Amino acid sequence: MNTANRITLARIALIPLFMFFFAEWPAKLADAAVFRFLNEYGSYMAVAIFVLASGTDKLDGYIARKYNQITNLGKLLDPLADKLLISVALIMMVQADMIASWVAVIMIGREFVITGLRMIASAQGIALAADRFGKWKMVAQVVAIVAVMLENVPFQWFTYIRVDQLLMLLALLMTLASGVHYLVNNFKALKLNEM
Incomplete structure (x- = not known):
């Protein structure tokens, strides 16, 4: 697997991490310092992860073109990763009202x-x-x-x-x-x- 495809897979792998930080954790868990922290600052971390993941879209495309790493797998994964990232963000924003x-x-x-x-x-x-x-x-x-x-x-x-x-x-x-x-x-x- 080439570098461009690895970057695309990393973008997909960042999606569950984005979800983890963006989620609103139940009040029952708020007694634990980690969940209190996540409820207070998790959305800012989610933004950072989202921006990082979005930025890798340009990076993997640039590397694929510059180093002739365009593959059928990359053609499939790249738009899929974009759609997943945007769709997950939109769905979670609806859930968060x-x-x-x-x-x-x-x-x-x-x-x-x-x-x-x-x-x-x-x-x-x-x-x-x-x-x-x-x-x-x-x-x-x-x-x-x-x-x-x-x-x-x-x-x-x-x-x-x-x-x-x-x-x-x-x-x-x-x-x-x-x-x-x-x-x-x-x-x-x-x-x-x-x-």
Whole structure:
């Protein structure tokens, strides 16, 4: 296994650690100092882990291209790791009542639709590459998730506006727009291929 794939696997391995720190531990366990600490500061550690995991997405791609380590395993694992990381973060934020459930449903649903389209294309022998709109969408989602997990810090020091929620709305709009763009551009290729 090459370095790029190891980094991708490390990103996947960080997801349970992110969940551990982000979770709200039951009050029954609050007597133990470790759980009291986790309930008070765990979310900040979760943010750090999330940012680290998100950053490895660029790193593994860079290494794969620079050192010619692009593999079929990497092509499978890299988008899977991204989808898992974002989906887990969104689901846990819904559980923590930080975002509305419909926001998570739309963002995660978009990934299911695009993955389904890629599977259909793959069955037809067509490789659908990610476009720049998908990459911008990923960046917007990461920024919005971090802002919401930090509960509008540091923006709350400068304004009463919930910048974190505005960033989440922007990420949602970019998610929808990039999904529509991807479907329109690639569905034509699939229809042409079937004729």
